[in-house]
Amino acid sequence: AQSVTQLDSHVSVSEGTPVLLRCNYSSSYSPSLFWYVQHPNKGLQLLLKYTSAATLVKGINGFEAEFKKSETSFHLTKPSAHMSDAAEYFCVVSGGGSYIPTFGRGTSLIVHP
Amino acid sequence: NAGVMQNPRHLVRRRGQEARLRCSPMKGHSHVYWYRQLPEEGLKFMVYLQKENIIDESGMPKERFSAEFPKEGPSILRIQQVVRGDSAAYFCASSPGQETLTEAFFGQGTRLTVV
Numbered sequence: 001a002q003s004v005t006q007l008d009s010h011v012s013v014s015e016g017t018p019v020l021l022r023c024n025y026s027s028s029y030s031p032s033l034f035w036y037v038q039h040p041n042k043g044l045q046l047l048l049k050y051t052s053a054a055t056l057v058k059g060i061n062g063f064e065a066e067f068k069k070s071e072t073s074f075h076l077t078k079p080s081a082h083m084s085d086a087a088e089y090f091c092v093v094s095g096g097g098s099y100i101p102t103f104g105r106g107t108s109l110i111v112h113p
Numbered sequence: 114n115a116g117v118m119q120n121p122r123h124l125v126r127r128r129g130q131e132a133r134l135r136c137s138p139m140k141g142h143s144h145v146y147w148y149r150q151l152p153e154e155g156l157k158f159m160v161y162l163q164k165e166n167i168i169d170e171s172g173m174p175k176e177r178f179s180a181e182f183p184k185e186g187p188s189i190l191r192i193q194q195v196v197r198g199d200s201a202a203y204f205c206a207s208s209p210g211q212e213t214l215t216e217a218f219f220g221q222g223t224r225l226t227v228v
Contacts, residue, residue, distance in 0.1 A: 036219070043221035044204065090155060094217070100146065100169060101206070101217050105155040 002027040006104035019078040023091035032095040119220035132192040138207030145188040150202040
């Protein structure tokens, strides 16, 4: 069985400050991990993915995430938030004993001017 | 190579009517997943299909919901006798195959409103 927990339902930052969105996973085997972003009333866009290669993964729009097996974490970071980053972010796990991607509940990122 | 295509993007149905949601996977992809997103919630898995075969439907409601992925044409998610609680965004994803589940590509979703 696999699961993913996004520790914060909402994260609020000021424009230009760092972003940290937390994600912990549970998986029986080596999983693949993803971060997706969803802007209001839009579809899902893949930000980045980890598939057992480098543990520090760089994605689009300046986001990156680090896979830490010892902590079962895959936190998403960005050095400097932009207003356009305001959206819902989903951490997803798959491949770790289940072929069905499992979504976290999502974290709403709010960016203040 | 077009991405995953879902239509319609928006669908309004009266209570008791049927809703049909279509999903055309990416070219070369033979596996399709359907998810439902209720307001203020994450995406919940519904069903996983391969062409002409349902692999896993553990997330499908027992009644009124069905899905198919025929040999030719798009995958269809069908909801009979819709109720207000069916109002949600329904997302489809496709992948090349079960052995290559490192990535699933998502469509833009169909937003169903039941009035």
